Amino acid sequence: MAEYMRSHMIADAQSGYCPGCLHALATRLVSDVIEELGQADNSLNVISVGCSALNILYWNGDFLSVAHGRAPAAATGVKRTNPERLVFAYQGDGDLAAIGLAEIMSAANRGENFTVIFANNQTYGMTGGQMAPTTLLGQKTTTTVYGRDAETTGYPMKMCELISTLEAPVFVARYALNSPKGIRDARAGIKKAFEYQLAGKGFTFVELLTNCPTNWKLSPLQTLEYMNTNTIPYFKPGVYKDKEAENV
Amino acid sequence: MGDIKFMKGNEAIAEAAVRAGCRFFAGYPITPQNEIPEYLSWRLPEVGGAYVQGESEIASINMVYGAAAMGARAMTSSSGPGISLKAEGISYLAAAMLPALIVNISRGGPGLGSIQPAQSDYLQATKALGHGGFHAMVFAPNSAQEAADLVYTAWDYAERDRNPVLLLMDGCLGNIMEEVQLPPMREMKDEDLPEWSLTRRNGRDYQGNITPIYTEPILEGINTMAGEMYKAWEEDDVKVEEFMLDDAEYVIVAYGIASRVAKEAVLRLRAEGHKIGLLRPITLFPFPKKQIRDLDYNRVKGIIDIEMTIPAQMREDIELQVKDRCPVYEYGRSGGCLLDDEGVYEAIGEILAGGENNG
Numbered sequence: 001m002a003e004y005m006r007s008h009m010i011a012d013a014q015s016g017y018c019p020g021c022l023h024a025l026a027t028r029l030v031s032d033v034i035e036e037l038g039q040a041d042n043s044l045n046v047i048s049v050g051c052s053a054l055n056i057l058y059w060n061g062d063f064l065s066v067a068h069g070r071a072p073a074a075a076t077g078v079k080r081t082n083p084e085r086l087v088f089a090y091q092g093d094g095d096l097a098a099i100g101l102a103e104i105m106s107a108a109n110r111g112e113n114f115t116v117i118f119a120n121n122q123t124y125g126m127t128g129g130q131m132a133p134t135t136l137l138g139q140k141t142t143t144t145v146y147g148r149d150a151e152t153t154g155y156p157m158k159m160c161e162l163i164s165t166l167e168a169p170v171f172v173a174r175y176a177l178n179s180p181k182g183i184r185d186a187r188a189g190i191k192k193a194f195e196y197q198l199a200g201k202g203f204t205f206v207e208l209l210t211n212c213p214t215n216w217k218l219s220p221l222q223t224l225e226y227m228n229t230n231t232i233p234y235f236k237p238g239v240y241k242d243k244e245a246e247n248v
Numbered sequence: 249m250g251d252i253k254f255m256k257g258n259e260a261i262a263e264a265a266v267r268a269g270c271r272f273f274a275g276y277p278i279t280p281q282n283e284i285p286e287y288l289s290w291r292l293p294e295v296g297g298a299y300v301q302g303e304s305e306i307a308s309i310n311m312v313y314g315a316a317a318m319g320a321r322a323m324t325s326s327s328g329p330g331i332s333l334k335a336e337g338i339s340y341l342a343a344a345m346l347p348a349l350i351v352n353i354s355r356g357g358p359g360l361g362s363i364q365p366a367q368s369d370y371l372q373a374t375k376a377l378g379h380g381g382f383h384a385m386v387f388a389p390n391s392a393q394e395a396a397d398l399v400y401t402a403w404d405y406a407e408r409d410r411n412p413v414l415l416l417m418d419g420c421l422g423n424i425m426e427e428v429q430l431p432p433m434r435e436m437k438d439e440d441l442p443e444w445s446l447t448r449r450n451g452r453d454y455q456g457n458i459t460p461i462y463t464e465p466i467l468e469g470i471n472t473m474a475g476e477m478y479k480a481w482e483e484d485d486v487k488v489e490e491f492m493l494d495d496a497e498y499v500i501v502a503y504g505i506a507s508r509v510a511k512e513a514v515l516r517l518r519a520e521g522h523k524i525g526l527l528r529p530i531t532l533f534p535f536p537k538k539q540i541r542d543l544d545y546n547r548v549k550g551i552i553d554i555e556m557t558i559p560a561q562m563r564e565d566i567e568l569q570v571k572d573r574c575p576v577y578e579y580g581r582s583g584g585c586l587l588d589d590e591g592v593y594e595a596i597g598e599i600l601a602g603g604e605n606n607g
Contacts, residue, residue: 062446064446064457070306073308077311081322102304
């Protein structure tokens with residue numbers, strides 16, 4: 001039976017994430033897998049802008065903090081000059097699916113040999129809860145006070161579905177962090193993505209459905225239920241692409 | 249006599265970069281700089297480097313940011329509209345204290361402007377390459393040879409200062425072919441990697457991090473250090489060519505392509521007995537303040553700013569040093585219309601005859 005220990009990749013400090021936020025869990029899963037793979041010293045975290053940037057304060061491993069939306073571009077420069085390193089970008093939904101849409105799609109299409117961890121909580125948490133590209137229809141935010149309306153704002157972007165249409169990516173999967181099973185599956189998916197990268201197979205993408213109690217204006221427990229009834233039916237968890245499995 | 253080639257200015261920049269140890273390039277097509285990415289797309293892989301055609305100028309400068317963080321000698325090139333798009337990334341390079349070379353082969357502006365050569369990006373290059381009040385050293389060569397020589401040393405300055413360097417050259421110089429004596433190939437070794445870089449190849453065994461965001465007191469300290477660095481550049485790093493200035497009563501100030509046309513005018517006017525000379529800034533930032541400030545204004549009757557852009561953009565920097573001790577005149581062409589020998593000669597002739605008064 002595995003011991004449950006504090007990850008050495010995360011600083012021994014009090015988290016600044018809001019109570020009940022799943023970001024801390026997502027970071028924890030990534031750090032666990034890196035340690036399990038013996039990659040603590042070889043990993044490089046490309047930190048994006050948004051709540052994800054708080055990892056500047058907590059991440060004990062090497063990191064490069066970059067401009068909003070540009071993590072896949074910066075990671076391209078990192079990995080092309082240091083192909084032996086385990087490189088991953090950790091991006092939120094505004095960062096990845098709005099301002100950084102060109103960078104994520106193009107890096108995926110080039111088949112860059114790094115991993116993108118995509119934390120999707122359907123809102124711009126850091127700036128106070130504005131509409132994100134992944135905000136659900138009807139979901140209230142500070143810029144959609146009557147709920148998101150498809151007439152004027154379009155529909156929530158499904159990034160796994162989009163990226164899996166590209167030829168180059170080798171692993172594309174989505175997991176929901178609101179249940180023990182979802183957490184276990186996510187851990188296994190992150191591990192597979194990193195293993196593919198270490199084997200030089202190509203671009204890997206793991207979307208993690210997370211929450212935002214503060215800006216959703218729900219208790220932490222209510223956010224987990226909201227995810228069951230609203231988020232998961234639209235953003236369906238699952239493996240969207242696994243080239244290695246296809247080759248079996 | 250060494251490695252002499254007949255090359256376009258753009259190609260000379262690309263080859264000199266490779267020989268300076270550049271092993272990463274990312275860029276997006278834009279005229280009139282396309283020979284740089286085209287050349288490097290096949291040349292860099294030959295020497296074990298990486299070339300990436302970015303999906304945009306924005307992505308490209310951020311790829312350079314990533315490579316620079318790993319200690320690689322990295323560069324990008326573009327022209328005015330693309331440099332505007334890179335502005336965010338250049339500011340982040342300065343914030344994260346990362347060395348890199350950015351090349352602007354300039355064209356007519358503003359906006360999409362013209363694909364023909366112009367010197368319309370002086371203010372952008374020297375005053376505000378991006379938000380936040382930072383500067384980069386700005387080199388302004390006036391030949392393919394000088395471009396190669398400056399590129400060859402660019403990373404030495406960039407790494408010394410942990411700050412990006414800009415090479416600003418108009419599309420005319422980028423595309424004319426000239427003889428270039430190429431510098432020798434420099435082999436960068438793993439042990440040459442800067443200690444701050446995020447690579448593990450330099451033997452570092454502690455956590456490495458590079459960030460463009462700071463807590464307030466640290467940022468204030470970084471701003472202060474940068475201010476001191478810019479002052480030190482003025483003392484140590486100004487490059488300028490002085491041509492026939494010793495007895496000059498009129499001094500042309502011109503850089504890049506304008507300086508070549510101006511030099512022809514100086515020779516022609518000298519042959520007619522006019523006491524005229526040329527002061528050519530090779531670094532636009534740091535600007536040759538002292539060289540202009542210390543001219544003998546008992547002798548100098550006028551300064552003539554010649555630029556291939558209208559209105560002249562360097563004029564205010566000149567005027568700040570002249571301090572009203574003599575008139576400052578300007579002449580230029582713009583929008584992709586080229587300066588030519590006859591036009592410059594006639595314009596200066598008019599100024600010397602007192603018929604032009606922009607002072």
